[in-house]
Amino acid sequence: MSYPRIDLDGATIAITGAARGIGLATAKAFVEQGAFVALGDLDEALAVQAAAEIGDHAIGHALDVTDKASYTAFLDATAQWRGPLDVLVNNAGVMPNGAFLEQSDRIDQLTMDVNVYGVIHGMRLALPGMVARGYGHVVNVASLAGKFPIKGLAVYNASKYAVVGLTAATRLEMDATGVSVSAVLPSAVRTELSSGIDYGILPAVDPEDIAAAVVRTVRTRAAETAVPGYVGVLANASGLVPEPVMRALRKVANDDAAITRVDDNARRVYLDRIEKQ
Numbered sequence: 001m002s003y004p005r006i007d008l009d010g011a012t013i014a015i016t017g018a019a020r021g022i023g024l025a026t027a028k029a030f031v032e033q034g035a036f037v038a039l040g041d042l043d044e045a046l047a048v049q050a051a052a053e054i055g056d057h058a059i060g061h062a063l064d065v066t067d068k069a070s071y072t073a074f075l076d077a078t079a080q081w082r083g084p085l086d087v088l089v090n091n092a093g094v095m096p097n098g099a100f101l102e103q104s105d106r107i108d109q110l111t112m113d114v115n116v117y118g119v120i121h122g123m124r125l126a127l128p129g130m131v132a133r134g135y136g137h138v139v140n141v142a143s144l145a146g147k148f149p150i151k152g153l154a155v156y157n158a159s160k161y162a163v164v165g166l167t168a169a170t171r172l173e174m175d176a177t178g179v180s181v182s183a184v185l186p187s188a189v190r191t192e193l194s195s196g197i198d199y200g201i202l203p204a205v206d207p208e209d210i211a212a213a214v215v216r217t218v219r220t221r222a223a224e225t226a227v228p229g230y231v232g233v234l235a236n237a238s239g240l241v242p243e244p245v246m247r248a249l250r251k252v253a254n255d256d257a258a259i260t261r262v263d264d265n266a267r268r269v270y271l272d273r274i275e276k277q
């Protein structure tokens with residue numbers, strides 16, 4: 001596979017869920033390379049404020065990735081601002097935690113709508129223009145939870161497995177078009193989304209580490225980039241480990257952290273935010 005080189009200096013980039021966390025760090029990392037970045041977020045005021053703080057290489061825009069009309073308006077505004085889209089980062093996501101039997105239908109639906117349909121809408125809207133130009137790159141921010149089941153994150157797991165599959169299949173369909181589709185798979189990242197959960201031995205990284213990985217994919221066009229990389233290798237290898245051995249290893253690693261090792265007060269702010277979406 002070979003793809004036309006994307007020069008980030010002056011490139012037009014759209015990032016979803018970019019008002020805070022990984023999306024915001026990614027916007028800053030792209031601007032450092034000379035790109036122009038549209039920050040879309042459900043929290044319009046925060047997106048506009050974040051863009052103003054970045055400077056004239058950024059704009060903030062209202063966006064609900066679950067609503068195709070809203071996503072269309074975001075991409076239209078981006079194109080009017082800076083011309084055709086070079087890179088799309090589907091980053092917006094929600095992560096409710098708790099025992100599967102205790103989660104509500106509404107939150108299940110929200111998780112699938114944002115994490116899966118948000119990515120589908122983004123690709124359906126952005127890919128045709130990229131294919132017509134024979135040039136462009138889509139990065140879907142999935143998760144290691146798209147490769148490795150975690151107690152207390154069952155529906156989130158389902159949504160991220162979906163994104164991993166969706167990315168892999170669309171990447172194949174885009175062969176010979178000049179357009180690449182990549183997935184970035186973070187481990188635990190220190191953002192509001194993971195606040196209050198003590199993952200124990202699972203390595204935690206900073207949003208800037210994921211941002212650097214997203215930017216790197218513009219050069220590597222790698223199918224999957226896990227952060228940290230070795231956790232991706234372990235997650236892939238875990239499928240080959242016999243179940244009794246895996247269960248014993250899981251016990252040592254406190255694999256029910258997302259249910260039992262939760263600081264409810266610290267977590268409440270985040271859960272309240274997504275409950276109101």
Ligand SMILES: NC(=O)c1ccc[n+]([C@@H]2O[C@H](COP(=O)([O-])OP(=O)(O)OC[C@H]3O[C@@H](n4cnc5c(N)ncnc54)[C@H](O)[C@@H]3O)[C@@H](O)[C@H]2O)c1
Binds near residue numbers: 040043064065143192
């Ligand atoms: N933080 C982690 O531990 C972690 C680990 C692996 C993967 N991820 C993934 O990284 C991505 C970003 O997560 P984060 O940690 O930065 O989360 P975050 O909660 O800090 O930021 C997510 C942003 O997405 C926005 N958003 C939510 N729903 C939206 C919608 N419908 N339309 C538009 N914007 C919406 C929120 O307003 C928020 O600003 C998510 O897809 C998440 O699943 C995070």
